[in-house]
Amino acid sequence: MILLQVQQVMRRFGADVLFDNVQMDIQDHARVALVGRNGAGKSTLLKMIAGETVPDEGQISMRKGLTIGYLAQDQGLDSHNTIWEEMSSVFAELHKLEAQMHQLEARLSDPAVIANEADYQQTLKTYDQVQTDFQQRNGYGYQAEIRGVLHGFQFEADVYDKSVTELSGGQKTQLALAKLLLEKRDLLILDEPTNHLDVETLTWLEGYLQSYTGALLIVSHDRYFLDRVVSEVYDLSHHDMVHYTGNYDQFVQKKAARIQAEWKHYEKQQAEISKLEDFVNRNIVRASTTKRAQSRRKQLAKMDRLERPDSDDKTAHFGFHAAKQSGNIVLTVKDAAVGYAGQILSEPDNLNVKKHEAVAIVGPNGIGKSTLLKSILGQIPFIKGQATFGTNVVTGYYDQEQKNLHDKKTVLSELWDEHPTTPEKDIRTILGSFLFTGEDVDKPINALSGGERARLLLTKLAMQNDNFLILDEPTNHLDIDSREVLEVALNDFDGTLLFVSHDRYFINQVATSVVEVSPSGTELFLGDYDYYLDKKQEQAEMAAAAESVAAASAAAANPVTSEAAAPDNRSKGQQSYQASKQQQRDKRKLERSVANLETKMTDLETQAAAIQEQMAQPEIFADSAKLQDLQQQLEAVNAEQAQAENDWTEQAEALEAFD
Structure with missing residues (x-):
């Protein structure tokens, strides 16, 4: 069932059109992502759908009685209530029912009511009705529900009585999202809900949204989050919108295939246009061929000319290069402690970074990740230990706080002042590759957006030609396209990374290893983020199994239990641990297999569409031999696709059995 439709919607800013003829359907229980470059109009469109603004043209229609919850970007909760009072206010109707139940309970214990049989029975009947309604609406479980959501956002019981006014901006935004989740609207519209969330909270939110009963419409730069939550993507670009089915990864593949097909059609038409124009130019003045030339001219005039694909897209294109190579050992940190004013956040911290490695540092907010980077750079002293750099190591630093920029300078002077011997033309060219063109270079830095400041910092970093880049949250403020460009640039970098x-x-795209920071120090994982997650899960399983074995051993040590039973209990505990571990391995193997089959089915679908497109072309249709060859290819692809679907069904059912 369709909840909401966006029909031919347009938005203008003065004489400029931000987007036009936008169409969108949101079905019941849909999981929709809205993606596009910064400035494409995503937040503007969300505000229209949420009813905060109206389109310049077109209309937005919705199902009668549809309830919508909307979280704007960095929208904090504004309330003088305590955290618990604010969350509890969502259940105001339950509070009324609860109060009514207590009133009825008081009446049922009133001697006057008890003495009047008819009055007592009527009161009892009303009480049963109210209690049933209260129970069906989770009256006995709503407080646990509140605690569960608050726990997911890292709000524990000791802060429930804290006033919302005392919270930070990020915490207020998290609380606003928590309240929306508890309200259970039919359609939840979220603009960058992952801002200010650490990885643990993000993982919890992904799980919660996957089981959310209503529909979701999400704008986010977090591609990992989108991959796990959404099942369709609307791409807002070139002033219009294109719809794709699948998660973010599948969207990327399908968009690339579509653009490739568009280029093919465009180039084919351009060749045809060139051929027709050439004929007209050569034959229009000849009496014997002028009629044919005029016919070609009319054909050109009637032709529906295709636009050049991505003609209005601007993409940053840059790279990092090391002016000289470092030694094999780049950085060593041994048994260090980081923190402030004698308060240790993490200890012992150990790092051994070698040439050409890309080491990612992860951990919860406030654990000291940025502090560790600043201590390595000497900006904050280690509480214990020190950092030792290797031979010929030259460091470049990206500061997430963007303090390495001078607000009173212009974009051009910020770069040129550091490289005064470089010609202005070259400086402008370099800035252009980071999307600073024309009058952009004369903007004062204090007038730049967060994304523009991030690109300027990356420009400065690229010009330094360092061989060891230390990056603190380099993707903050960047749109998805800029993040992808940065990934390519870092993967091509001939130096070493710590970020x-x-x-x-x-x-996942950049790291060769992951270092987790915790109060008990650092732990190294030799793989990408998914590998790190797998290993953490294995560790949790082993810890749980060890507890089971310990419990069995403790039970065996109990005097009530015979001596002969103790070895048997330990054996059973070990067997239980091994069985649990094997079961988890089998489950992860099936999950990977199902994901691979889904990717394979998408690829085969794209191949089949491309073959069918070829078969529909007039020159192919007229060539029976070529047509037969393509038909055989199509049948082979269809057969492979059918087999992949069968395999997917079997393995998906097997995976469900684990749950």
Whole structure:
């Protein structure tokens, strides 16, 4: 059932059109992502759908009685209530029912009511009705529900009585989202809900949204988050919108295939246009051929010319290069402690970074990840230990707080002042590759957006030609396209990387190893983010199994239990641990297999569509031999696709059995 439709919607800013003829359907229980470059109009469209603004043209229609919850970007909760009072206010109707139940309970114990049989029975009947309604609406469980959501956002019982006014901006935003989740609207519209969330909270939120009963419409730069939550994507670009089915990864593949097909059609038409124009130019003045030339001219005039694909897209294109190579050992940190004013956040911290490695540092907010980077750079002293750099190591630093920029300078002077011997033309060219063109270079830095400041910092970093880049949250403020460009640039970098990031997709694309920071120090994982997650899960399983074995051993040591039973209990505990571990391995193997089959089915679907497109072309249709060859290819792809679907069904059912 369709909850909401966006029909031919347009938004203008003065004489400029931000987007036009936008169409969108949101079905019941849909999981929709809205993606596009910064400035494409995503937040503007969300505000229209949420009813905060109206379109310049077109209309937005919705099902009668539809309830919508909307979280704007960095929208904090504004309330003088305590945290618990604010969350509890969502259940005001339950509070009324609860009060009514207590009133009825008081009446049922009133001697006057008890003495009047008819009055007593009527009161009892009313009480049963109210109690049933209260129970069906989770009256006995709503407080546990509140505690569960608050716990997911890292709000524990000791802060429930804290006033919302005392919270930080990020905490107020998290609380606003928590309240929306508890309200259970039919459609939840979230604009960058992952801002200010650490990885643990993000993982919890993904799980919660996967089981959310209503529909979701989400704008997010967190591609890992989108991969796990959404099942369809609307791409807002070139002033219009294109719809894709699948998660973010599948969207990327399908969009690339579509653009490739568009280029093919465009180039084919351009060749045809060139051929027709050439004929007209050569034959229009000849009496014997002028009629044919005029016919070609009319054909050109009637032709529906295709636009050049991505003609209005601007993409940053840059790279990092090391002016000289470092030694094999780049950085060593041994048994260090980081923190402030004698308060240790993490200890012992150990790092051994070698040439050409890309090491990601992860951990919860406030654990000292950025502090560790600053201690390595000498900006904050280690409480214990020190950092030792290797031979010929030259460091470049990206500061997430963007303090390495001078607000009173212009974009051009910020770069040129550091490289005064470089010609202005070259400086402008470099800035252009980071999307600073024309009058952009004369903007004062204090007038730049967060994304523009991030690109300027990356420009400065690229010009330094360092061989060891230390990056603190480099993807903050960047749109998805800029993040992908940065990933390519870092993967092509001929130096070494050490970086802190909450962007799990980015870590997967760039990192060769992951270092987790915790109060008990650092732990190294020799793989990407998904590998790190697998290992953490294995560790949790082993810990749980060890507890089971310990419990069995403790039970065996109990005097009530015979001596002969103790070895048997330990054996059973060990067997239980091994069985649990094997079961988890089998489950992860099936999960990977199902994901691979889904990717394979998408690829085969794209191949089949491309073959069918070829078969529909007039020149192919007229060539029976070629047509037969393509038909055989199509049948082979269809057969492979059918087999993949069968395999997927079997393995998906097997995976469900684990649950």
